[in-house]
Amino acid sequence: MKIAFFTNGFPMMSEPFIALAAASLIDRGHEVDIFGLSGIEPTGFSSDPSVQHKLRDRFRNVHWPSAYGQRLLRLPAVSWRLARKRGLAALPVLKPQIYRRGWADLTSSYQAEALADTGPYDILHCHFATLGEFVLKHRQAGILEGRLIVHFRGYDISEVVEAGGPGVYDYLWETADGFVANCAHFRDRAIGLGCPAEKIAVVGSGIDLKGFPYRDPLPAGRGPIECIAVGRLTPRKGVHVVVEALRRLAAEGRALRLTIVGEGDQRPALEEQVRRSGLSERVRFLGACDHGRIQSLLNASHVFIAASMTSPTGGADAPVNTIKEAMAVGVPTCATRHGGIPELVEEGVTGVLAEEGDPADLAAALERLLSREAEWPEMCRRARARVEQTYGNEAITDQLLEVYRRALASGPHGLAEAQLPDQLAMAQPRQ
Structure with missing residues (x-):
């Protein structure tokens, strides 16, 4: 053709x-x-x-x-x-x-x-x-x-x-x-x-699964839990909700660090939110990265967070590729009940879900995921299988x-x- x-x-x-x-x-x-x-x-x-x-x-x-x-x-x-x-x-x-x-x-x-x-x-x-x-x-x-x-x-x-x-x-x-x-x-x-x-x-x-080979999820160990969020820094991606959820968990004594990958108009406001929340030592902004760099960052992460939400202009997401890539690699995933995302992330099966735009519910979902570390290997293998069957190129x-x-x-x-x-x-x- x-x-x-x-x-x-x-x-x-x-x-x-x-x-x-x-x-x-x-x-x-x-x-x-x-x-x-x-x-x-x-x-x-x-x-x-x-x-x-x-x-x-x-x-x-x-x-x-x-x-x-x-x-x-x-x-x-x-x-x-x-x-x-x-x-x-x-x-x-x-x-x-x-x-x-x-x-x-x-x-x-x-x-x-x-x-x-x-x-x-x-x-x-x-x-x-x-x-x-x-x-x-x-x-x-x-x-x-x-x-x-x-x-x-x-x-x-x-x-x-x-x-x-x-x-x-x-x-x-x-x-x-x-x-x-x-x-x-x-x-x-x-x-x-x-x-x-x-x-x-x-x-x-x-997605090209050859670029995202599977590995078993990293054990949490005794150090900080390394979290990562990847996407354009716009309100629709909900990174401000992630930062607030992290602040709530940190206040409860959870040792978490967050890497934010992406650029966008919201970055200055997010950096100010991090500073005001007292999270400057826990959150880093890396800007836009190529796929090779993102793969390396995923391999070094315990948890992937995607907090997509409906934008003020009605914008919505399908199952976004960054979630597919994290699940393909074997990173336990926390996402939101938004758009087409629940077609990929199923509560308790391939990850956990929170209500969109709700920092308290996102913090609760992250806590739920962290408390089920023993289930991570099985959950991540199911997640990889779903990505292969549904989104493999x-x-x-x-x-x-x-x-x-x-x-x-x-x-x-x-x-x-x-x-x-x-x-x-x-x-x-x-x-």
Whole structure:
């Protein structure tokens, strides 16, 4: 198959699962191109070098000047290059009825020029649902050809719906050829919004288990319990709740230390919270780390903590990859009853759970986990097995290919693109 992946920007350090999916399809003999359509600056690979090597020269990001005047000045050159590739009839400037706001702000011309020399695809895979609008319009205009798969991953099925209302994706339900959600929680939400149940499958975000070999959990011993939290430092990840839970446990005499991996706008506030809580000797901030460094930190940790919570803008998480990686390595895990996370972390079976946004309940869950140290080896082996069976990359690739085959075997794709909306009131893509 010839497959096009569409992302906001590529590669992004927070999205190694997209690079891994592309490399795995290439390993299976398929051709994959990757396009970043949202004009954002990529943050780089966090994938294994072998994955990066397979994707060399296979991705392209669309960029346009932020100032409208500069966009307008460069438009003749962009249109000339597009016309040389596909003829004058392909120019978006001649199709305002299709591109509408993308025509008015000129971004559709920059996107079309980047897509124009690709030829037809079997599959057009939008890795975030917000990109479906762009791809459908380019398909209607004849720039793209192929069956459209729309993937719900997180912000697109939570924050975007909160901002745009329950009908924000109505234009997709009949025009797309298939849908994917990265957890059952988001699948059910999409169905509730109008997605045909027979057109959507659950395919998790895969991880490369070769990079996270299992080892038995570290015994607690007599020293401090080493805890680790990994993720973007935003309120949605609940790191402030982790710090408060740690303060409560420390006040009760528990010897705990916490390593925080990640960067984000909340870091200054978190550092101040740590200082005010008297935890400066117990908490360290390491900033963003690559996967090799994260693996080393996981191997040195007794407990992994993930306190995801619903953001003020309605954002929610699927089973996040950092939890999968910790469970794959063999680190006892404490997480929250939030989004799709309970599909991965099951109370008393593969970890422990707390109510989201509740420091007291998180402290109680951590205490519960620490008091059951004798059960850690069995719990962690079950956790590893769940990750292998549900999120191992080979299984995920099989599931994705089945989605593609079903789309290709279905009848002609819908042609209701005339009902496509003006540009969605999208939440800002994750950086």
